[in-house]
Amino acid sequence: MAQPAEERPQYIHIQQNDFLHRKHRKQKEEDIAICECKYDGDDPESACGESCLNVHTSTECTPDFCPCGDYCMNQKFQKCEYAKTKLFKTENRGWGLLADEDIKAGQFIIEYCGEVISWKEAKKRSQAYETQGVRDAFIISLDASESIDATRKGSHARFINHSCQPNCETRKWNVLGEVRVGIFAKQDIPIGIELAYNYNFEWYGGAKVRCQCGAASCSGFLGAKSRGFQEDTYLWEDDDDRYSVEKIPLYDSAEDEPSSKLYNFANSEYNVDGANSASEHQFLSTSLVVQSLDSVPMEGMDIDEFKTDEANAESKLYSQDTQQTTSQKHAATSHSTSNSTTRKYQVGPKSMAKKKSKRYANGKLKKAAQKEVDMKLVALLLPTKEAQEEVLKFEEVKNCATSHLKTLYDEIRPAIEEHERDHQESVATTVAEKWIEASCMKSRADFDLHFSVVKHFVTTPQKANGEAKPTEADDQGETKYLTN
Numbered sequence: 001m002a003q004p005a006e007e008r009p010q011y012i013h014i015q016q017n018d019f020l021h022r023k024h025r026k027q028k029e030e031d032i033a034i035c036e037c038k039y040d041g042d043d044p045e046s047a048c049g050e051s052c053l054n055v056h057t058s059t060e061c062t063p064d065f066c067p068c069g070d071y072c073m074n075q076k077f078q079k080c081e082y083a084k085t086k087l088f089k090t091e092n093r094g095w096g097l098l099a100d101e102d103i104k105a106g107q108f109i110i111e112y113c114g115e116v117i118s119w120k121e122a123k124k125r126s127q128a129y130e131t132q133g134v135r136d137a138f139i140i141s142l143d144a145s146e147s148i149d150a151t152r153k154g155s156h157a158r159f160i161n162h163s164c165q166p167n168c169e170t171r172k173w174n175v176l177g178e179v180r181v182g183i184f185a186k187q188d189i190p191i192g193i194e195l196a197y198n199y200n201f202e203w204y205g206g207a208k209v210r211c212q213c214g215a216a217s218c219s220g221f222l223g224a225k226s227r228g229f230q231e232d233t234y235l236w237e238d239d240d241d242r243y244s245v246e247k248i249p250l251y252d253s254a255e256d257e258p259s260s261k262l263y264n265f266a267n268s269e270y271n272v273d274g275a276n277s278a279s280e281h282q283f284l285s286t287s288l289v290v291q292s293l294d295s296v297p298m299e300g301m302d303i304d305e306f307k308t309d310e311a312n313a314e315s316k317l318y319s320q321d322t323q324q325t326t327s328q329k330h331a332a333t334s335h336s337t338s339n340s341t342t343r344k345y346q347v348g349p350k351s352m353a354k355k356k357s358k359r360y361a362n363g364k365l366k367k368a369a370q371k372e373v374d375m376k377l378v379a380l381l382l383p384t385k386e387a388q389e390e391v392l393k394f395e396e397v398k399n400c401a402t403s404h405l406k407t408l409y410d411e412i413r414p415a416i417e418e419h420e421r422d423h424q425e426s427v428a429t430t431v432a433e434k435w436i437e438a439s440c441m442k443s444r445a446d447f448d449l450h451f452s453v454v455k456h457f458v459t460t461p462q463k464a465n466g467e468a469k470p471t472e473a474d475d476q477g478e479t480k481y482l483t484n
């Protein structure tokens with residue numbers, strides 16, 4: 001439906017990303033991926049269709065280097081080969097974009113263009129927009145260090161709304177050495193149907209927006225699973241700030257609209273007539289859920305068996321930095337929290353573990369904050385120099401493995417998110433292999449360290465009283481060994 005010109009949103013239309021904080025990368029010749037396709041006049045698919053090696057790795061062919069020359073079909077971003085779409089005004093979510101032709105599953109629809117900015121600048125802008133009362137969010141993440149902001153400049157992709165049950169998805173492609181984001185059809189989309197993708201993992205921050213998608217699986221808020229959302233809404237314990245999800249200031253986009261009735265999509269999955277209350281209920285139940293973040297297996301060594309007579313043993317054993325509650329916020333929201341797949345031990349008296357078993361407002365058990373053991377102090381409890389050196393050596397190996405994994409996580413986070421977001425098999429094998437290798441190294445280093453500590457405690461007599469409490473076995477003059 002045509003809208004009066006003055007109602008049209010103000011922005012600058014672009015078809016290519018605008019790089020603000022750096023120049024567009026120039027692709028080096030040695031980095032150009034050349035496929036093995038051969039054009040066959042009888043089979044148009046032969047010219048970089050689905051079997052093209054570059055297509056498999058989400059890389060566009062480079063003109064002049066592709067063996068199929070002008071027939072190459074794998075330059076869709078470069079040639080702006082978009083599907084036909086139309087801008088329209090929704091009833092409760094501002095403007096939206098619909099299919100203006102039948103679109104096939106998997107088809108590239110449009111590129112999400114905007115200003116390419118650093119992650120830091122994205123955070124700054126997001127806060128500024130919120131302060132200025134800009135309610136529609138247009139910043140999406142490009143990779144771990146950059147974002148695309150389509151607020152001032154963008155393509156029509158900036159009008160695609162969110163749905164928790166979307167018919168589109170975003171995919172990242174490597175185009176002439178730069179990562180670019182495209183909107184692709186997840187299913188066949190008939191002409192006239194609104195396009196929508198899931199903003200999870202893309203949402204950057206700003207006001208929390210109540211989702212009006214109406215899907216049965218609606219998660220309540222836009223980007224409820226995104227890093228930004230979780231950083232802002234996580235509930236903290238101890239002395240850190242506490243955020244109650246119920247108290248998050250809400251922006252309900254329906255308030256801006258003349259009617260609160262949802263747009264009745266032709267597609268039944270979007271038909272939310274009469275679903276308002278269901279949607280509200282969904283919101284109430286989902287808004288209380290604080291999800292734990294997927295994370296990298298980390299330290300958090302806790303060994304009940306290590307009991308000492310020293311009254312302050314607990315505080316001595318924990319290294320200072322891990323007692324900082326302020327760091328817990330970051331630890332919990334980034335990759336440095338413990339993973340359920342990693343075994344955690346509890347150091348210190350049992351009462352401490354009890355004290356940590358707090359619950360969130362929704363009744364879910366909070367995970368006990370992990371305190372890291374200072375291995376130097378543990379080593380001091382060991383009676384021989386060799387044992388001490390071995391433990392410290394394993395600790396160093398573990399620290400290296402941990403920091404390697406952390407670095408790798410930052411590097412591949414976008415790929416992981418991409419994978420989780422749309423259940424695409426989009427994490428490149430090389431990336432997955434790197435990740436698995438580093439995780440195995442880390443697990444092995446953890447095991448070696450723990451094993452070494454346990455081994456020395458079990459196989460050697462404990463230090464005399466005053467340094468460590470003798471075990472029952474010591475009292476009886478026995479020494480326990482792992483073998484025989």
Ligand SMILES: C[S@@+](CC[C@H](N)C(=O)[O-])C[C@H]1O[C@@H](n2cnc3c(N)ncnc32)[C@H](O)[C@@H]1O
Pocket residue numbers: 009092093094095096135136137138158159160161162163209210211212213222253
């Ligand atoms: C990328 S813009 C989409 C275009 C926007 N509707 C417009 O008029 O410019 C994202 C904004 O649209 C609104 N929006 C998108 N999907 C929504 C949904 N499912 N429920 C409520 N608001 C939505 C929110 O205000 C969100 O910040």
